[in-house]
Amino acid sequence: xxxxxxxxxxxxxxxxxxxxxxxxxxxxxxxxxxxxxxxxxxxxxxxxxxxxxxxxxxxxxxxxxxxxxxxxxxxxxxxxxxxxxxxxxxxxxxxxxxxxxxxxxxxxxxxxxxxxxxxxxxxxxxxxxxxxxxxxxxxxxxxxxxxxxxxxxxxxxxxxxxxxxxxxxxxxxxxxxxxxxxxxxxxxxxxxxxxxxxxxxxxxxxxxxxxxxxxxxxxxxxxxxxxxxxxxxxxxxxxxxxxxxxxxxxxxxxxxxxxxxxxxxxxxxxxxxxxxxxxxxxxxxxxxxxxxxxxxxxxxxxxxxxxxxxxxxxxxxxxxxxxxxxxxxxxxxxxxxxxxxxxxxxxxxxxxxxxxxxxxxxxxxxxxxxxxxxxxxxxxxxxxxxxxxxxxxxxxxxxxxxxxxxxxxxxxxxxxxxxxxxxxxxxxxxxxxxxxxxxxxxxxxxxxxxxxxxxxxxxxxxxxxxxxxxxxxxxxxxxxxxxxxxxxxx
Amino acid sequence: xxxxxxxxxxxxxxxxxxxxxxxxxxxxxxxxxxxxxxxxxxxxxxxxxxxxxxxxxxxxxxxxxxxxxxxxxxxxxxxxxxxxxxxxxxxxxxxxxxxxxxxxxxxxxxxxxxxxxxxxxxxxxxxxxxxxxxxxxxxxxxxxxxxxxxxxxxxxxxxxxxxxxxxxxxxxxxxxxxxxxxxxxxxxxxxxxxxxxxxxxxxxxxxxxxxxxxxxxxxxxxxxxxxxxxxxxxxxxxxxxxxxxxxxxxxxxxxxxxxxxxxxxxxxxxxxxxxxxxxxxxxxxxxxxxxxxxxxxxxxxxxxxxxxxxxxxxxxxxxxxxxxxxxxxxxxxxxxxxxxxxxxxxxxxxxxxxxxxxxxxxxxxxxxxxxxxxxxxxxxxxxxxxxxxxxxxxxxxxxxxxxxxxxxxxxxxxxxxxxxxxxxxxxxxxxxxxxxxxxxxxxxxxxxxxxxxxxxxxxxxxxxxxxxxxxxxxxxxxxxxxxxxxxxxx
Numbered sequence: 020x021x022x023x024x025x026x027x028x029x030x031x032x033x034x035x036x037x038x039x040x041x042x043x044x045x046x047x048x049x050x051x052x053x054x055x056x057x058x059x060x061x062x063x064x065x066x067x068x069x070x071x072x073x074x075x076x077x078x079x080x081x082x083x084x085x086x087x088x089x090x091x092x093x094x095x096x097x098x099x100x101x102x103x104x105x106x107x108x109x110x111x112x113x114x115x116x117x118x119x120x121x122x123x124x125x126x127x128x129x130x131x132x133x134x135x136x137x138x139x140x141x142x143x144x145x146x147x148x149x150x151x152x153x154x155x156x157x158x159x160x161x162x163x164x165x166x167x168x169x170x171x172x173x174x175x176x177x178x179x180x181x182x183x184x185x186x187x188x189x190x191x192x193x194x195x196x197x198x199x200x201x202x203x204x205x206x207x208x209x210x211x212x213x214x215x216x217x218x219x220x221x222x223x224x225x226x227x228x229x230x231x232x233x234x235x236x237x238x239x240x241x242x243x244x245x246x247x248x249x250x251x252x253x254x255x256x257x258x259x260x261x262x263x264x265x266x267x268x269x270x271x272x273x274x275x276x277x278x279x280x281x282x283x284x285x286x287x288x289x290x291x292x293x294x295x296x297x298x299x300x301x302x303x304x305x306x307x308x309x310x311x312x313x314x315x316x317x318x319x320x321x322x323x324x325x326x327x328x329x330x331x332x333x334x335x336x337x338x339x340x341x342x343x344x345x346x347x348x349x350x351x352x353x354x355x356x357x358x359x360x361x362x363x364x365x366x367x368x369x370x371x372x373x374x375x376x377x378x379x380x381x382x383x384x385x386x387x388x389x390x391x392x393x394x395x396x397x398x399x400x401x402x403x404x405x406x407x408x409x410x411x412x413x414x415x416x417x418x419x420x421x422x423x424x425x426x427x428x429x430x431x432x433x434x435x436x437x438x439x440x441x442x443x444x445x446x447x448x449x450x451x452x453x454x455x456x457x458x459x460x461x462x463x464x465x466x467x468x469x470x471x472x473x474x475x476x477x478x479x480x481x482x483x484x485x486x487x488x489x490x491x492x493x494x495x496x497x498x499x500x501x502x503x504x505x506x507x508x509x
Numbered sequence: 510x511x512x513x514x515x516x517x518x519x520x521x522x523x524x525x526x527x528x529x530x531x532x533x534x535x536x537x538x539x540x541x542x543x544x545x546x547x548x549x550x551x552x553x554x555x556x557x558x559x560x561x562x563x564x565x566x567x568x569x570x571x572x573x574x575x576x577x578x579x580x581x582x583x584x585x586x587x588x589x590x591x592x593x594x595x596x597x598x599x600x601x602x603x604x605x606x607x608x609x610x611x612x613x614x615x616x617x618x619x620x621x622x623x624x625x626x627x628x629x630x631x632x633x634x635x636x637x638x639x640x641x642x643x644x645x646x647x648x649x650x651x652x653x654x655x656x657x658x659x660x661x662x663x664x665x666x667x668x669x670x671x672x673x674x675x676x677x678x679x680x681x682x683x684x685x686x687x688x689x690x691x692x693x694x695x696x697x698x699x700x701x702x703x704x705x706x707x708x709x710x711x712x713x714x715x716x717x718x719x720x721x722x723x724x725x726x727x728x729x730x731x732x733x734x735x736x737x738x739x740x741x742x743x744x745x746x747x748x749x750x751x752x753x754x755x756x757x758x759x760x761x762x763x764x765x766x767x768x769x770x771x772x773x774x775x776x777x778x779x780x781x782x783x784x785x786x787x788x789x790x791x792x793x794x795x796x797x798x799x800x801x802x803x804x805x806x807x808x809x810x811x812x813x814x815x816x817x818x819x820x821x822x823x824x825x826x827x828x829x830x831x832x833x834x835x836x837x838x839x840x841x842x843x844x845x846x847x848x849x850x851x852x853x854x855x856x857x858x859x860x861x862x863x864x865x866x867x868x869x870x871x872x873x874x875x876x877x878x879x880x881x882x883x884x885x886x887x888x889x890x891x892x893x894x895x896x897x898x899x900x901x902x903x904x905x906x907x908x909x910x911x912x913x914x915x916x917x918x919x920x921x922x923x924x925x926x927x928x929x930x931x932x933x934x935x936x937x938x939x940x941x942x943x944x945x946x947x948x949x950x951x952x953x954x955x956x957x958x959x960x961x962x963x964x965x966x967x968x969x970x971x972x973x974x975x976x977x978x979x980x981x982x983x984x985x986x987x988x989x990x991x992x993x994x995x996x997x998x999x
Contacts, residue, residue, distance in 0.1 A: 023756045028961065156712050222646050223712055227754045247752055251886060254749035259741040264717045264734070266513045396741060471518065 020216040021171060021209060026230040027240060035239060042242035046082040049249045054087065054117035058252050059163050059357070061113060061120050062245065065127045066170025067208075068198030069180040070231040075170060076121045078238040079245070088119035093128070102311070102369040104415040105129075105147065106154050110364040113158065115356035126151055127169075127215055132197075134211045135204070146414060148218045153407045159223040160260045160400060161358050164252040166245055167224060169216060170231035174205035259396040267406045268476040274467050280427055283487040296496040297336035303503045304337050304373070311370040312506050313417045316499065317379040319466075320424025322452045323434040325488040329424060330375055332492040333499060342373035347382065359383055359393070359401075360408055370416070379421075380405055384469045389461055402472040409478040418506045419478040420499055423470060424485045428459055510706040511661060511699060516720040517730060525729060532732035536572040539739045544577065544607035548742050549653050549847070551603060551610050552735065555617045556660025557698075558688030559670040560721040565660060566611045568728040569735070578609035586619070592801070592859040594905040595619075595637065596644050600854040603648065605846035616641055617659075617705055622687075624701045625694070636904060638708045643897045649713040650750045650890060651848050654742040656735055657714060659706060660721035664695040749886040757896045758966040764957050770917055773977040786986040787826035793993045794827050794863070801860040802996050803907045806989065807869040809956075810914025812942045813924040815978040819914060820865055822982040823989060832863035837872065849873055849883070849891075850898055860906070869911075870895055874959045879951055892962040899968040908996045909968040910989055913960060914975045918949055 030038060053060060062079070064072045073092070080088055091112050100108045106126065114120035130147050133139040139147075158165050172180070181198055184190040201208050220226050227244045231237045284292070307314060316333070318326045330344060345366050354362040360380055368374035383405070388398040409419055426434075435456070438448040455462065474480045481498050485491035520528060543550065552569070554562045563582070570578055581602050590598045596616065604610035620637050623629040629637075648655050662670070671688055674680040691698050710716050717734045721727045774782070797804060806823070808816045820834060835856050844852040850870055858864035873895070878888040899909055916924075925946070928938040945952070964970045971988050975981035 020756065023758070025755045025757060025759055027755075028759070028761070160712070221712060222650070222753075223751065225751055225753050244754070247889075251749040251751060254747075254886065257744075258748065259744035261713065261715055261741060262737055263712075263715050265515045265517075266510065267515060268513070269515050269518070271518065396744065399737075 020220065020226065021169075021213045021228065024171070024228040026228070027243070029230070029233075029236055030239075035235060039235065039239050039242070042239060042246055043082045045246045046079075046242060046249075049246060049253075050083055050087050052253055053119075053249065056253055056256070057116035057162075057356075058249075059114040059116050059118060059120075060249065060252075061122070061158065061163055061165050063122045063125050063127070063165070063167045064170065065124050065168065066229070066231060067172050067177055068195060068201050069177055069184065069193075070170035070172045071234055071237060072123050072170055074234055075168070075229070075231070075237055075241055076123055078234070079241060080119075080121065082242075083119060087117070088121065089114065090121045090123065092123040093125050095132075096129070099369065102313075102371070103367055104411050104417075106150055106411060107364055107367055110154070110358075110361065113163070113357055113361060115353060116162075117356075126154070127167075127212075127219070131208075131211050131215050134215075135208060148215075150411060150414070151219055152221065155219070155221060155224045157360075157404055157407070158358065159221075160404075161397075162258065163358070164248055165224040166248050167219075167226050168241055168244070169212070169226055169228045170237065171228050172231050174202060176232055177202050177205070257394060259394070260400065262396075262399055263403050265403060265406065265472070267410060269472075270474050270476055270479045272470045272474045272480060273482075275425060275463055275470075278425055278482055278484060280425065280430075280484050280486045282484050282490045284490045284493055286489075289489045289493060292493050293332065293496070296493065296500060297332070300333070300336040300496060300500055300503075301338075303500060303507070304341060306507055307373070307503060308338075308341055308371040310507060312503075313368045313370045313412075313415070314373040314420070314503065314506075315368065315376070315412055315417050316373065316420045316422070317376040317381070318422045318424060319378060319381050319385070320422070320483070320485070321426055321431055322455060323431050323438070323448075324424040324426045325485045325491060326377060326424050328488055329422070329483065329485070329492050329495050330377060332496060333375065336496075337373060341371065342375065343368065344375045344377060347376055347378040359387075360404065363408070367412070380408065381469060381473070385462065385465050388465055389458065402469070405473055406475055406478075409473075409475065413477040416506075418502050420502050421473075421478060421480045422483050422495060422498075423466070423480050424483045424491060426485050428456075430486050431456060510710065510716065511659075511703045511718065514661070514718040516718070517733070519720070519726055520729075525725060529725065529729050529732070532729060532736055533572045535736045536569075536732060536739075539736060539743075540573055540577050542743055543609075543739065546743055546746070547606035547652075547846075548739075549604040549606045549608060549610075550739065550742075551612070551648065551653055551655050553612045553615050553617070553655070553657045554660065555614050555658065556719070556721060557662050557667055558685060558691050559667055559674065559683075560660035560662045561724055561727060562613050562660050564724055565658070565719070565721070565727055565731055566613055568724070569731060570609075570611065572732075573609060577607070578611065579604065580611045580613065582613040583615050583618070585622075589859065592803075592861075593857055594901050594907075596640055596901060597854055597857055600644070600848075600851065603653070603847055603851060605843060606652075607846075616644070617657075617702075617709070621698075621701050621705050624705075625698060638705075640901060640904070641709055642711065643901075645709070645711060645714045647850075647894055647897070648848065649711075650894075651887075652748065653848070654738055655714040656738050657709075657716050658731055658734070659702070659716055659718045660727065661718050662721050664692060666722055667692050667695070747884060749884070750890065752886075752889055753893050755893060755896065755962070757900060759962075760964050760966055760969050762960045762964045762970060763972075765915060765953055765960075768915055768972055768974065770915065770920075770974050770976045772974050772980045774980045774983055776979075779979040779983060782983050783822065783986070786983065786990060787822070790823070790826040790986060790990055790993075791828075793990060793997070794831060796997055797863070797993060798828075798831050798861040800997060802993075803858045803860045803902075803905070804863040804910070804993065805858065805866070805902055805907050806863065806910045806912070807866040807871070808912045808914060809868060809871050809875070810912070810973070810975070811916050811921055812945060813921050813928070813937075814914035814916045815975045815981060816867055816914050818978055819912075819973065819975070819982050819985050820867060822986060823865065826986075827863060831861065832865065833858065834865045834867060837866055837868040849877075850894065853898070857902070870898065871959060871963070875952065875955050878955055879948065892959070895963055896965055896968075899963075899965065903967040906996075908992050910992050911963075911968060911970045912973050912985060912988075913956070913970050914973045914981060916975050918946075920976050921946060 064076055066072050076090055109126050155165055181194050184194045216226050229237050229240045320326050363380050383401040384398050387393045412419055438444040470480045483491040483495055554566055556562050566580055599616050645655055671684050674684045706716050719727050719730045810816050853870050873891040874888050877883045902909055928934040960970045973981040973985055
C-alpha cells in the first residue's frame with residue numbers, strides 16, 4: 020500500500036487555503052448532524068514518528084465543539100492495561116453515539132511495535148490481526164464510522180525533522196528513542212507497516228495514507244477524507260449487514276425442555292459438601308492469583324431461579340480483594356450510547372482476578388431481542404459477536420464459565436407467590452417479573468437458540484438445575500473448581 | 510477457515526424436513542420482493558469435485574420461477590475466453606437487478622486450479638486475488654448481493670463418491686480426471702482452497718462453507734443462508750459506501766481552460782501526414798494482431814467536437830476483421846439493470862483486436878452525474894472503479910488510449926448553427942445538444958475532475974485540440990501509433 024499509494028494532488032497555496040476553509044466549515048457543520056443521527060466516529064491516527072500525528076489531531080479538533088470530541092493519546096500499555104486483553108484499552112475508548120474519539124496511535128502502533136522489537140511469533144501476529152479485523156468489523160457493523168489515517172513521511176524527511184527537533188532545546192523532548200530507531204531501520208519498518216496496512220484494509224474500514232510532509236496539507240487531506248466519510252455514514256441509516264458463518268467449535272447442548280429437574284441434595288450432604296468445596300475454591304483462588312489466570316463467570320437464568328444465592332456461595336469462598344460481582348441491569352444512557360459490549364469490556368477482571376456477572380451480554384439475544392430494543396439484524400449478528408468476544412477472553416487466557424440457572428414454570432410461580440406474600444421478600448418481585456413470566460414460551464425459545472449458538476468449546480454453557488437451589492449451588496461450585504483446575508494444569 | 514469451520518447443527522430427519530419446507534417457501538416468497546427492490550443476487554457455488562455443486566443448484570432453483578434465475582456452469586475458459594481479461598467471463602454473467610444468477614464454480618475454481626496445476630507465480634496469484642477482491646467489492650458496492658458457498662466433503666467421502674459414481678455405467682462420466690487428482694492430493698488442495706477462502710473472505714461478501722455430506726442437509730444450509738442474506742439485502746436501500754483512497758499512479762493534467770486551441774495544420778501537410786500515418790498504423794495493426802496485443806481506444810468530448818470524423822481516420826487504416834467501433838448511447842433496459850461497467854466488460858476486444866468506444870464508461874461521471882441518473886456516492890466511487898477497471902485491462906496487456914476531444918464554446922455554437930442550417934446535417938443536431946450546451950460550465954467542471962482523477966500512468970487522458978479538426982486527427986493518429994509502438998517494444 021505504501022509503495023503504491025497516491026495522494027490527492029497537492030493544490031497551490033491559495034487553493035489550499037480556500038479548500039481548508041471549506042473543509043473546516045463542513046466539519047463544523049457536520050457535528051450536529053452526527054449528533055442527530057447518533058453516529059459515533061472513531062478516528063485512528065497512526066504513522067511514522069515525527070510525522071505530526073498529534074499536530075494533525077490538534078488541527079482537526081479546532082473545528083469541533085469540545086462537548087463532541089475526546090482525544091486519547093495511546094502510550095505503551097500500562098502495567099494495569101497489560102493485565103487486560105490486548106484490545107481492552109482500545110475498546111474502552113470507543114466514542115458515544117454522535118461523538119468523536121481521536122486516537123493518537125493505537126492498535127496498529129502496538130502490534131507493529133511488537134513485530135519490530137521482537138517477541139511476537141507469526142502465529143500471535145496472525146491471531147492479533149484476526150482480533151483487530153473482528154474489532155473493527157464489530158464497530159462498523161454496529162454503526163460506527165471508523166476512519167484510519169496513516170501519516171506518511173520519507174526517511175529523509177523524518178531524518179530532517181529529528182535533527183531539527185533535537186537541535187532545539189524546547190522541542191528536543193518530542194523526539195523519542197523509537198523515532199530514532201525507526202529512522203535507522205526505515206525500510207524494515209516500512210515493510211512491517213505495509214504488511215499491517217494490507218492485512219487490515221477492509222472495505223468498511225479502509226486505510227487512508229496521508230502525505231504528512233506539510234502540516235496544512237496533511238490537515239486538508241484528513242479533513243476532506245473525514246468529512247466525506249461522515250457524509251457517507253449519514254446516508255446510511257440502520258444498515259443491516261451479512262451474518263457470518265460460525266467458525267468457532269460448538270458443543271452440543273440439550274434444549275431446556277429436555278432437562279430433568281428432579282435432582283435434590285440432602286441437607287447434611289449439602290452442608291458438608293459446601294464446606295469442602297468452598298475451602299477447595301479458596302485455595303484455588305490463591306493459586307489463580309499467583310498464576311495470574313483471569314476468570315469470568317456469568318449467570319443467566321429465569322427470574323427467581325436462585326442466581327443471587329448461588330453467586331453468594333461462590334463469593335463466600337473468595338478473597339474480597341480478588342473478585343468483583345457486576346449486577347447487570349438495563350444500560351445507563353452513556354452505556355446505551357456505545358457498542359453493547361462496551362460495558363462488559365470495561366468490566367473485565369485483571370489477570371489473577373475473578374469477575375462474576377449477574378446477568379450479562381446475553382441480554383442482547385434475550386430481553387433486547389424480545390422487547391425490540393435492537394433490530395433483528397443486531398441480535399442475529401450478536402451470537403457471533405459474543406463468540407468472538409469470548410474468543411478474545413479465551414485467547415487472553417481467561418477461564419470462562421457460563422451458567423444457565425434452570426427452573427420450571429410452576430416452581431417460578433411458587434417462588435413469585437411466596438415473595439409476594441412475604442413482606443420482607445416483597446422488594447424482590449416486580450410487575451416486570453410478572454410480565455416476563457407471561458412471555459415464558461418466547462423466552463424459552465430464545466434461550467434455546469442462545470445456548471445452541473454460543474456453547475463454544477472454549478466457553479460452553481453449564482446448566483444448573485435449580486428447583487432444589489442447594490443442588491444447584493453444589494453443582495456450580497464443582498464446575499467452577501473443575502474449570503479452574505483445568506486451567507491451572509495447562 | 511476449512512479447519513475451523515463449524516456448520517450449523519444438523520437437525521433430526523423430521524425437523525430437517527420441516528425446516529426445508531419453511532426455507533423453500535421463504536425463498537419462493539422473496540422472489541417478488543427482490544424484483545420490487547431491484548436487488549440482483551449472484552450465488553457462487555464452489556467446492557470439492559463430487560461435492561454436489563450441480564445438485565445443490567438444482568435443488569435451490571426448484572423454488573424460483575424460471576423468469577427470475579439463470580444458471581451458468583463455468584467450465585475451463587474457452588479459447589475465445591482466454592483471449593479476454595481473466596474476470597471478463599464472470600463479469601459478463603452478473604445478473605440483472607431483481608434476478609438470480611447461479612454460477613456452478615467460478616473464479617475460485619479457476620485460480621486455485623492454476624495454483625494446483627502449476628503455471629502461476631506468487632505475484633500473479635496476488636494480482637488475481639486483488640482483482641477478485643475488487644470485482645466482488647465493486648458488485649456489493651453497487652448493490653449486488655453476493656453469496657459464496659464452498660461445498661465441503663472429507664477426503665474419505667470424496668473417495669467413496671468417486672468409487673460409487675465410477676462403478677455405475679450411468680454416472681461414470683460425472684467423475685473427472687480432476688476429481689481423482691484432487692482426491693489423491695486432498696491435503697495439498699485443502700491448503701490452496703483454504704488460503705483462497707481466507708484471502709477473499711470479506712465482510713460484505715463472506716464465505717459460507719456448506720457441509721455437503723448429505724444432499725438434503727446441504728440444501729437446507731444453503732437455503733437458510735441464502736434467504737437470510739436476501740432478507741438483509743432487502744433492508745438496505747441505496748446504501749452509501751466508503752470512498753477508497755486512490756492507489757493508482759496519476760499523471761498531472763491541465764484543466765480544460767488552460768488548453769490552447771489555436772493549433773492548425775496546413776491542408777497539404779495534413780494530406781501527406783494522414784497518408785503516411787495511416788499506412789504506418791495499418792502495418793502496426795498487423796503486428797498487433799500477430800503479437801496478440803489488445804487495444805482499447807475511447808473518445809469523449811464536447812458535442813460537435815469532431816469525434817466521428819476523428820474515429821473515421823483511425824479506422825480507415827485498420828483491417829475491418831480486427832476492430833470494432835462501439836457507439837455508446839444511453840443504456841438499454843437490460844444494461845441499465847446491471848453494474849454500469851457491464852456493457853463495457855462485454856464489449857472488450859479479444860487479444861490482437863482493437864475496440865474503439867465512441868463515448869464510454871466515463872458517462873458515469875459526466876452525464877449520469879450531472880443529470881442525477883446515479884447517486885452522489887455512485888459517481889464519486891466511480892473514479893476508483895474505472896481506474897480499477899482499466900488496471901485490469903492494463904494487467905491483461907491492453908494498450909489503453911483515452912481521448913478528450915476539446916473545442917471552445919464559440920466553436921461549438923458555430924458548428925451547431927451550421928448543422929441546424931444545413932439540411933443534410935440537420936439530423937446531427939438535437940434539442941438535447943442545445944440543452945447540454947446550456948450546461949457547459951458544470952460539464953467543464955465535471956470533465957476537469959474526471960481527467961484529474963482518472964489520468965493514471967497506465968491509462969492517461971490525451972487531449973485532442975479540435976478547433977482545427979484536421980490537426981486533431983493527425984494528433985490522434987500519432988498518439989495511437991506511439992502507444993502501440995511502445996506496447997510492441999516491451
